Each structure stands twice: as structure tokens, then as C-alpha cells.
Amino acid sequence: MIAAQDLIEKVLARATSDECIVIVKDKTQANLRWASSTLTTNGVIQERSVTVLAFVAMDGSMAAGGVTRTNVDEKDIDALLSEAISAAKAAGPADDYAPLAKDLTLGDWSAPHNPTGPDVFKKFAPDLGEMMQRSVADKIELFGYAEHTHSTVWVGSKGGLRLRNDSPIGRVEMTGKSHERSRSTWEGIETHDFSNVSVAAIDKAIRQRLEWQAKKIDLPAGKYDTIFPSGSIADLYTYMVWVSTARDAFEGQSVFSKKGGGTRVGEKLANVPVNLYSDPSNKLLPGSPFISHAASSPLGSIFDNGQKSVRVDWMKDGVLQSLIQTRASSELTSLPFTPMGDNYFMEVAGASGNLESLIKKVDNGLLLTTLWYIRMVDPNTLLLTGLTRDGVYYVKGGEVQGATNNFRWNDSPVNALSRIKASGASEWTQPREWAEYATHMHVPPMVIGEFNMSTVSPGN
């Protein structure tokens, strides 16, 4: 296949529209999947997408249209450009129009994509094999998934954008079941390169949790002080991020809309000093230094392609500071341009300690492992529903007493901000349900008071 940079230059050279942006994404991936302690599927994957965005000046504004293809032959370039122009003309002047960025170079434009492959599992795979053997001997069944992906994005434009960003990311998920599958637990870890993945640590945690489930204590539905591991906090608050667009709030269609008009920016939402921010320059979890979108959506605009990413404080000392903006919505709402981040850092000022230290602080409550099947019930309050999954424990006097049943819960992460009873230190964590989308989450484990466990679920 033609090199991404060469393809971009060839397309731009033939582009006749007022402006043209080309985005090429190259992705390589290796994955392993297992169930009942045997490998079930695997893959070595290579993918490419080429997006051509045509911009056409119209009525003092601009129209935009886009076409995305896996690869583009030189002979197809003119047809592709004309399809993008036709889509732009059909769309008419864009609601999200803002002047396009020009003349910016970021990243190593000319270097080729650095592929990943099965070699990334060189240490992990044999370690996993040994863990499977030990587990089979001890009648523990293992189910899980390991994935490693290298993604490279290039953005080029007629107006002189030459931007490139690389993102290596991977994860391991492991479900352990024992005693005829009546006990079940889960562990997840995020990684850039598998160097921080310790199969021994996963094994130890799985065994400890399965042991905790020796004693079963039935509990009824009700409101419980609930200890959330950092991964389940990531799942809850990822959902909040997705519905926090400024235009929705401003137009009265969100939990962040103010009664009578405007947004809730400036309102205190949390009972403790919660900070939530995105920061592209973070060393541990770097974000892309520039914005790139292949299509406009409420979460971002193609007119913002090539804008520099900036640190955004979404919440500071428990007060809502910002909502997700395009430059067009920033003008509409008269609030600063605060684009969606690709990393999220949540912390409670002054909080320290880990999950174990939070357990010691709870006199009478529940400890969760993960949340599952999280869906919106009422967007007015951001009431979400979902299940607990793979281990709920009854905690009394600061100690785990045994396992209890799963629950269906109905609660709002926004309302829960005002019921934070304790927090630990933040850590890079893996959400369960949104693991494919939210890979850069640095959040604390927390105790949320009076969490609404609506019914008992017999599911295990």
C-alpha cells in the first residue's frame, strides 16, 4: 500500500475545493481471546481509513462533506474528491462552521507507521499459559481478552496542516470462575506496551476474590453506601462525559441545562473538592496534541481539525467549569472553546489510599467489582440503570464479610457527586463496559452514599 503521507500529498495536489483536509489512520493490532481456560480466537489485524473532507465557501460560511475509504488508488482520487464536494454542496452552509486552521506542523510527519504484532505477547502469552495450567489444576476457569493496538493519525490540508500522532494502547481482561461457576470475579489492566502487565498479580487478585465468595450473604434491594473500584467510577463518569455537550445543555436538552435557560456551568455539583480535567501534555497518559475528526458530531466538529488540544478543567473543587464545545457552540453559548479530551483525570483534592483503605472506612455497605449494561433511563437527571457484575461483597466494620447477590441499580452519576463519602488516590484504570472507548482514564476508587440498588438480580 502507498505510504499515508504520499497519499495525502497526492489527494491535496488534485483538490479543487476551497479547502481540503485529508485524514489517514493506520492501525495494527494483535489480540488473544480465551474461555474456559483455552484460547478461543486470535487475530493479527491491519486496518487503514482515508477520509477526504471537502470545504466549499457558501453564503459567507462554508459547507463541508466527507468520504472515507479503506484505501485510495491514484486513479480514484478525482472521483473521491468530487463525491466529497457533492456531499458538501448538498449539506449547505454548516451549522458548525468556524474558520479552518492553517500552517501547523506537529509530530514526525514523515516516519512510517510502527506496527505492533503478536511479539508484544512474548512474555505475556507463556505467563498466561502457566496461569491457565495452575487454574485448571485448582478448578478455576479463566475467560478473558488481551489486545494491543498501534494507531497513527495523519492530518494534512491544502492550507498547510501537517499533523501526526501515535497512540499505543493495550489491555488485559480476566474473568475467573470457580465452584461450578457459582463464584465469579474480574480484573482489568490498561497498558501501553505490556511491560506493566503482571500475570502473577492478576492471578493473586482473582484467587483472593474467589476466596472472599466462600461465604454468601443474601441482601435485599435498597440504598447502600457503596465502594466503587476506580474502574467502575470510570464507567459511570465516562457516560457523564458523553452527555456533557454545551449545545445540548444550552438548548435545554441535558442534565447540565439550567431551568429557565442557559447551562449549569458555575454550579457546585459535588459535596467534596472533585477535580475533573483533560490534559494532552500529561506524561503517563498523553493525549493527541491536536484535534482531528473525520465527521462532525455533537462531540466535535470537522471545522476544528488542526486546532491545538489544550488542558480543560471540566470540574474544579466540585464546581462545573466547562462543557464539551466546538468553536461554533462556544460562540452560541458564549463560553470558552473547551473541546473534548482524549484523556480524563478525576481526583478528590487531598484524598489518598487505595481500595483496601476505603474498605476500612465503611461500617456497613457494599463493595462492587464492576458495573455492566449501563444505559440512560432519564436524560433530565442523567438517571442511568445497570447491573453489578462479577462480585458484590458485604462490608461490615471495615471488613469484607462475604459475597452477596448482584443488583440492578438506578442512579445518576451527577446526583452521586453530592453523595461522595470517601475517595482514594487516583490511578490509571480500566472501565469494564466502555473499555474499547475510554482507555485513558485516571480516576480514584470512591465510596458513594445511598446508592440506589433497585432490585436483586439472580444473574451471576
Place this chain on the structure above:
Amino acid sequence: MWVSKTVDADFLALPLSSLSDAAISTAKSLGASHVDVRIERTRTGVLSLRDAKPETQSDETIVGIGVRVIVNGAWGFASSPDLSADTAKRLANTAVAMAKTSKPLSTEEVSLAPEPSYPNKTWVSSYEIDPFSVSDSERKDRLASLSSKLLASSAVNHTSAMTMYVKEQKHYADSNGTSTTQQRVRVQTQIEAISIGEHGFESMRTLAQPAGYGWEWMGNSIWNWDKEIDELPTLLAEKVKSPSVEPGRYDLLIHPSNLWLTIHESIGHATELDRAIGYEANYAGTSFATPEKLGNLKYGSKLMNVTGDRVTEHGLSTVGWDDEGVAAQRWDIVKDGVLVGYQLDRRIAARVNQERSNGCAFADSPAHVPIQRMPNVSLQPNPTGPSLDELISSVEDGIYILGDKSWSIDMQRYNFQFTGQQFHRIKNGKLAGQLKDVAYQATTTDFWGAMKAVGGPSTYVLGGAFNCGKAQPGQVAAVSHGCPAALFDKINILNTVAEAGK
């Protein structure tokens, strides 16, 4: 009537046979006992309008080749977007190497249930107008005019409209001599009216279902869009003013536009045999309907008859052959209330000693392996059952629910909670105004056990979704669920505002 079409010439012009032959012969020479190759091209268009103006527009084509092998009883898979003979051979090499690497981690010998070979077959789904042959402005104008009609009403403050249209082309070939080339088309459109005021915001969405149609779906002859849009503002205004539901137990009459999703979650996923034996335990989950219950699990009332199929005209899961070269079939899943069948692919069929797969293998992309995915799973109407009016008049005190909205179910498919678009009170056999803030919550077998009337063929609608998720890496699939309206005895109703602690 099945409209007779051919596979697009520009897909047939790709070097389909030469690439699949190259991959198959290379992998066989390296010791593979089974090889299958998919060369795919899937084009997806999305257009969304906010307040009648475009918000999102995309037109994406994914092309590639995926090669899957079995070597010494272990799987290997590799894929690439590059359609060249050299790449096909390289992928065969990589897949074989991956199978050898996997062997030490595999305690199970993979084998496949046998299937006759089907050389040189083609199949095209039933549609009239290729949605990609329609101009960009025609698509936009249709959505904009329907949105503008809504915005013209004082009951509507905002609108959102979305259409997604897909053309999927697939060439499959395997070392058993099967070679199929297929083309499928589908369209989904949803339009929502939003009201803002003292009540906060409230919305109502069209009940039109996604289906295996082309752009003809967007006229008024199959689904009457203009009529539905004309009625929506009044229904929304009534909902805004309606009382909040009193929680408790009610008889529920459920329209197919809501019931399809309950079928999908509580029957469709629960009867996937790969789930039931644990293959999805880390991700999508397992099932309460475990294999030893086949033939004896009382899934629901005697009125309950559910089939799986890949043959229904306009069905989203309908094909000629699946992604393992198995011919499309139709079979019973629940008969007279008892679990009698599962969904299978060739590997799972062999694992449980079934003679043949029922053809449920599907991969959503050349970069992903085929796995067992859902066929069209449908609740059969009662051939002599009541009409919708007759069902309504049979209810003394209940709620009639239309349209799907929120959905959630646990990982073993027991405990579910659904909301909807419209909730009409039924008193003494008559509709008595709308309610709001309604959710229903139940356990799968209790719910289906409480089904006390099943509507006749006149109430039957083919519903479905484009976005069913399963597997890691994640795969999405489109699937249809046909069903009649049905009546359920005393189901638990929650008030969603009370649940939020307000």
C-alpha cells in the same frame, strides 16, 4: 415479493477467486486442515440533522481480506486492507503462524460440524433502490422536510433525525470447495421531536423499524412516514401533560415496536449456545438457559413460540449462506413455552455433537473473525389470535407500551428493565390517556410465563436493530425480530423520577 438483483459489477470485478485461491492453497501447503477466506466491502452512510440542518454526515467504505485457518486443532487469523495476491499469501502465512503460537494455549481441539460444499453461489437481498444511488440532496431533503413539519408545530421545540444505510458485499471461499458472493442492503431512520418547558425536556421518536430495504423504505408506501410525523406533535404534547405513573403491578400490552427489543435481549442473546457454554463470559456474558435445560426449560407460557431464521424477506440477519459457508435455515427455539433450540456456528455445533450448524456465523468486518451471531429471532403470532383493538378491549386495568428507548439486562439474561416511547393507560378496555416516567422490570422466565394473550397476524411487525454488540474485539451486527402485540399479566412498573430520588 423478492426483488431479483445482481451483485454490483465493481465488486465482482475485484480479484475475488484468485485471492481466495491463493490464500487457501498457501495455507493448505503449510499444514492447515481448514481455511476460509472472506473478501468484503461494506459501505455505510450516516446523515443526521439537528433542527432540520445537517449535523453529521459520513460515507465510509471498509474493504479487506481476512484469512482464518485451523492447524493441528488450533485457530489462526490474519487480515489486511490490501487486496493483492502477495498479501493473500502473506496472510495465510501469518494465520498459520498464529495458529502454531496459539497451540500451547489451546486445550481444546477445534473441529467444525460438516456442511455440503456450495461452489459458485450468489445471493442478493430483497430491495428496490440502492440507497447509494440516491443523491445526497434527495436524502437530506427527505429528512429535512419531515423535520420541518415537526418544527412547524408549537408542541415541538427541537428535532433530531438520523438515517443510516448500508450495503454489504461479501465473497466467501473455503477449503471445502464452497464459494459464495453475496450483497445485502439495509436502512434505518429515526426522527425525534423534543419539547422543552417547565417540565424539563421530553421527547418522542418515530416507531418505524430498521429493515432490509433500500431507499424505497423512505417513501410512504411501505411505512407511512408523513402520517407518522403528522401525528407525532399531538402525541408529544399529550405525553408532556400526562401524569407520572404510579409504580406497581399492571397488565402490560406491548406493541411490536417495543417487544422486539425485549425478545432480542431476553430470548435472542440467551439462546446463543456459545454464550450458554461460556465463550462470552468475560464480555457479553453467559446465559441462564444452559445446555442441560434443552427440552425441559419452561421459558414461558404455552402461547410462546419462537423461531430462529436467516431466511425472512427484509430480515436484517437474512443471508443465502453464513460466514462459514452454511446454507440459511429456519428452526424452533421455543415451542409451546419450552426451550427446544439454540443458535449455532460450525465450531459450537461440533463441540456439542450436533450434526450440523444452523448457520449463525457472521463477522462484521474483514478484520474480525466470524463468531456465532444472532439470526432473526421472532415470536410467532397466534394464527387465530386477536387484533390490536381486541387486545386493548380485553384489558381492564393496564398500560399499552409502544416504541423502544432504554434497555438493560444482566449478564445471565435474567433481570431486565425497559422503557419506551409511548405509554397509554388502558381502563375497562379503552385507551384512557398517556402516562410518563414508565419503566418495566422483570425476570425473563417470569415475564414470558406471564404472557396471557398473543396477537394475531394482523398485529405482526418486523422490528430490529443495527447495533447488536458481541465479542472482543467488539463486533456489531444487524438483526430483525418479528413479533405480534402481546399481553402480559401483572408486570412490575417503576417510576423513573422516583428511581432518581426526586
